[in-house]
Amino acid sequence: MDVVRLGRTDLDAVEAFFRRHTWHAATWDRLLDSAAVARLARAQVASDAEQGGVVLGAAGGRELEGVAVLTPSAWDTAFFGVARGQVTVFEGSSAEAEAALAARLGPEARRLGLEHVHAVVDGRCHGAIAILQRTGWRVAWTSLKMVCDTQAIESAALVREPAGAFEVIPFEQAHLDRVLDMAERVRGISWLEHEPDLPAQRRREYLVEMTRNCCAGRFADLSVTLLDRGAPVGFNASAISRYPEGVASHLFTHERVTFTDPTVHGRGYGHALERGVVRHLAPRVRFLTGRVRLGAPNMLRVVEDAGFRCQGGDVYLVRRTPA
Numbered sequence: 315m316d317v318v319r320l321g322r323t324d325l326d327a328v329e330a331f332f333r334r335h336t337w338h339a340a341t342w343d344r345l346l347d348s349a350a351v352a353r354l355a356r357a358q359v360a361s362d363a364e365q366g367g368v369v370l371g372a373a374g375g376r377e378l379e380g381v382a383v384l385t386p387s388a389w390d391t392a393f394f395g396v397a398r399g400q401v402t403v404f405e406g407s408s409a410e411a412e413a414a415l416a417a418r419l420g421p422e423a424r425r426l427g428l429e430h431v432h433a434v435v436d437g438r439c440h441g442a443i444a445i446l447q448r449t450g451w452r453v454a455w456t457s458l459k460m461v462c463d464t465q466a467i468e469s470a471a472l473v474r475e476p477a478g479a480f481e482v483i484p485f486e487q488a489h490l491d492r493v494l495d496m497a498e499r500v501r502g503i504s505w506l507e508h509e510p511d512l513p514a515q516r517r518r519e520y521l522v523e524m525t526r527n528c529c530a531g532r533f534a535d536l537s538v539t540l541l542d543r544g545a546p547v548g549f550n551a552s553a554i555s556r557y558p559e560g561v562a563s564h565l566f567t568h569e570r571v572t573f574t575d576p577t578v579h580g581r582g583y584g585h586a587l588e589r590g591v592v593r594h595l596a597p598r599v600r601f602l603t604g605r606v607r608l609g610a611p612n613m614l615r616v617v618e619d620a621g622f623r624c625q626g627g628d629v630y631l632v633r634r635t636p637a
């Protein structure tokens with residue numbers, strides 16, 4: 315099995331591969347047929363390549379049997395102070411193709427100067443996960459893929475709200491100080507599992523910096539604040555995504571960050587916040603998507619209560635490449 319670097323002229327072959335082989339990253343959207351999923355995979359690969367990614371194709375004969383894309387991650391590199399990258403596509407139609415791709419990821423990461431690479435692999439791809447583990451990757455954490463089809467949930471989920479002091483409104487600059495103060499005190503952020511040795515101060519700054527970027531519109535398109543008698547006690551931010559031309563017309567969101575003030579956890583604030591998020595986004599977007607860490611059953615119940623359903627899960631794997 316040969317592994318070659320692919321370029322713009324190979325995108326037809328990439329799309330043809332994903333017509334024959336499911337691209338699990340998009341299967342949560344049941345409005346997309348397999349041809350649309352293949353066009354989406356092609357667009358993802360093209361966009362990763364434009365951002366400096368390396369596209370690898372495994373081929374035994376004339377047709378591609380596997381595709382992997384390795385991309386540098388500028389924001390993570392700047393924040394963690396370690397050259398970081400991610401594998402956004404790692405799919406093969408055979409174990410042989412996946413083994414050949416996995417064997418190339420380490421050398422390609424070194425060539426790009428990356429010291430730390432993570433991959434998100436759909437939990438259904440057992441073979442791929444096993445192959446990555448055999449080639450030096452370790453599981454960092456696992457998450458559930460949660461999706462809310464805003465046209466399919468009970469309309470009561472959108473209007474039911476106990477009369478009370480809670481209110482979810484679009485984020486305003488006047489909330490910023492309280493929201494950042496909450497972010498500094500929140501614990502248990504999955505992404506930090508990538509860097510267990512990160513100093514405590516940097517760990518606290520991580521969510522603060524991400525939240526600040528969401529509030530400024532750099533990392534999210536809609537942010538909302540949960541108010542209790544006028545005081546901010548929770549925050550959520552979502553990025554709205556549009557499919558590339560020719561794929562589909564509906565919009566969807568990625569939930570970027572959700573938290574409530576640690577001093578009030580377990581009192582119903584999380585439930586009220588997430589229901590408010592759905593109420594705000596449902597008129598604008600068809601699907602809301604988010605990831606809930608497998609070890610966070612409280613967050614799982616919060617999003618289920620707001621109309622999200624589980625559509626599978628992902629395994630996050632990490633590989634450090636000695637420079």
Ligand SMILES: CC(C)(COP(=O)(O)OP(=O)(O)OC[C@H]1O[C@@H](n2cnc3c(N)ncnc32)[C@H](O)[C@@H]1OP(=O)(O)O)[C@@H](O)C(=O)NCCC(=O)NCCS
Nearest residue numbers: 572573574579580581582583584585605606607612613615
């Ligand atoms: C996850 C998180 C947002 C949940 O927020 P919360 O304010 O503790 O959530 P709630 O109080 O609404 O719900 C938790 C429990 O409170 C209890 N509760 C008390 N009063 C309640 C009420 N009036 N309505 C609903 N639940 C109530 C329920 O028992 C609920 O239990 P459940 O887990 O069975 O649903 C919060 O813990 C958090 O910010 N965590 C850190 C960041 C994080 O992990 N984010 C998610 C990443 S995946």
